[in-house]
Amino acid sequence: MIPVTKPFLPREDExxxxxxxxxxxxxxTNNGPLLxxxxxxxxxxxxxxxxxxxxNGTFALQLAIKALELKGEIITTPFSYVATTSSIVWxxxxxxxxxxxxxxxxxxxxxxxxxxxxxxxxxLATHVYGNPCDIDAIQQIANRYGLKVIYDAxxxxxxxxxxxxxxxxxxxxxxxxxxxxxxxxxxxxxxxTRDPDLLKKMLYLRNFGHNGPEEFASLGVNGKNCEFHAAxxxxxxxxxxxxxxxxxxxxxxxxxxLKNINARFPxxxxxxxxxxxxxxxxxxxxxxRIKCMxxxxxxxxxxxxxxxxxxxTLPYVKQVKMPVCDDVVKxxxxxxxxxxxxxxxxxxxxxxxxxxxxxxxTIPTEQKNFGVIIADKIETEINDLKSLK
Ligand SMILES: *Cc1c(COP(=O)(O)O)cnc(C)c1O
Numbered sequence: 267m268i269p270v271t272k273p274f275l276p277r278e279d280e281x282x283x284x285x286x287x288x289x290x291x292x293x294x295t296n297n298g299p300l301l302x303x304x305x306x307x308x309x310x311x312x313x314x315x316x317x318x319x320x321x322n323g324t325f326a327l328q329l330a331i332k333a334l335e336l337k338g339e340i341i342t343t344p345f346s347y348v349a350t351t352s353s354i355v356w357x358x359x360x361x362x363x364x365x366x367x368x369x370x371x372x373x374x375x376x377x378x379x380x381x382x383x384x385x386x387x388x389x390l391a392t393h394v395y396g397n398p399c400d401i402d403a404i405q406q407i408a409n410r411y412g413l414k415v416i417y418d419a420x421x422x423x424x425x426x427x428x429x430x431x432x433x434x435x436x437x438x439x440x441x442x443x444x445x446x447x448x449x450x451x452x453x454x455x456x457x458x459t460r461d462p463d464l465l466k467k468m469l470y471l472r473n474f475g476h477n478g479p480e481e482f483a484s485l486g487v488n489g490k491n492c493e494f495h496a497a498x499x500x501x502x503x504x505x506x507x508x509x510x511x512x513x514x515x516x517x518x519x520x521x522x523x524l525k526n527i528n529a530r531f532p533x534x535x536x537x538x539x540x541x542x543x544x545x546x547x548x549x550x551x552x553x554x555r556i557k558c559m560x561x562x563x564x565x566x567x568x569x570x571x572x573x574x575x576x577x578x579t580l581p582y583v584k585q586v587k588m589p590v591c592d593d594v595v596k597x598x599x600x601x602x603x604x605x606x607x608x609x610x611x612x613x614x615x616x617x618x619x620x621x622x623x624x625x626x627x628t629i630p631t632e633q634k635n636f637g638v639i640i641a642d643k644i645e646t647e648i649n650d651l652k653s654l655k
Contacts, residue, residue, distance in 0.1 A: 276501035284497035295492035323442025323455035327353035338385035344578035375403035396543035424541035451499035
């Protein structure tokens with residue numbers, strides 16, 4: 267079975283060393299030494315002055331909205347993971363969607379101004395697949411209308427923009443260290459800001475508003491993370507350069523192998539070093555996307571439709587048509603990409619896609635019901651192909 271992603275895991279003994287130290291100290295959570303060390307090493311690695319490690323990426327987004335005291339309407343993208351919109355609604359604001367750029371799949375800055383009303387307080391945009399938005403254009407609009415900018419940078423670990431970590435941009439940037447992300451701490455996330463006052467505010471919000479054991483500076487919730495997750499972060503941070511390099515190699519191999527298929531890939535922002543967080547393919551037609559996914563699934567290879575559905579069709583928002591996004595959602599899928607993916611497996615994925623396109627394979631319905639048998643057949647075929655290598 268080849269899933270769309272597999273978490274990177276350090277050697278068990280690397281993790282065990284940290285666990286032993288936790289057992290020795292019996293300090294499990296509440297700003298422990300591993301958590302402090304992790305925050306410090308993260309700042310060093312990213313070249314960033316201020317950040318806070320929190321329980322997950324969704325909380326990081328909610329914390330950003332809360333700390334900026336946003337009200338009313340927030341302009342956002344329909345093409346992202348559900349957490350981008352749900353955080354806005356959860357914090358009592360209204361998402362207002364702006365369609366995406368057909369080349370990058372990021373929010374289209376040329377359409378933002380038309381969506382601004384007197385109730386607009388901010389722009390919350392996602393750097394889709396780790397590819398930065400048009401940050402300069404977005405900032406110019408924000409400055410002109412006095413809006414705050416939050417970036418959902420959940421895909422962005424390792425991405426640089428103009429020689430700085432992309433986390434440096436916007437009033438607040440939020441990221442996720444969930445197990446499905448290229449750098450993870452099992453569960454976890456972080457907020458980044460250049461403003462020390464904002465950082466302090468978020469520090470209180472993260473920890474019940476505590477300002478001392480029996481003192482409270484403000485309202486707060488429990489958004490902390492713990493020693494165990496920080497330990498995984500410390501382990502994985504030692505491997506992250508190797509993870510980034512391997513993803514680049516695998517992605518370049520995909521590009522070469524797939525250059526003749528009827529599909530295209532996102533246009534990468536010129537001002538950055540890309541992190542190859544995902545391998546999205548925009549098929550020319552929805553039919554081809556469906557057929558390829560079907561054929562791959564028969565071989566027990568699982569892609570994932572990042573992102574479907576469009577967030578502008580969620581049941582709890584004012585539903586609107588977003589022509590570019592609605593079209594992309596139908597045709598896009600992410601191919602398997604993870605550290606331990608082998609080159610023969612990657613070749614096999616490409617071969618199945620090519621074959622599906624070239625022979626225009628359709629599976630009769632009655633055969634679909636015997637999916638297991640077909641999968642076995644295909645597996646035999648795959649093993650034959652592998653033995654050819
Ligand atoms: C993963 C993800 C999130 C949520 O992060 P969690 O750590 O799982 O809460 C938010 N936005 C995007 C774009 C993501 O991919």
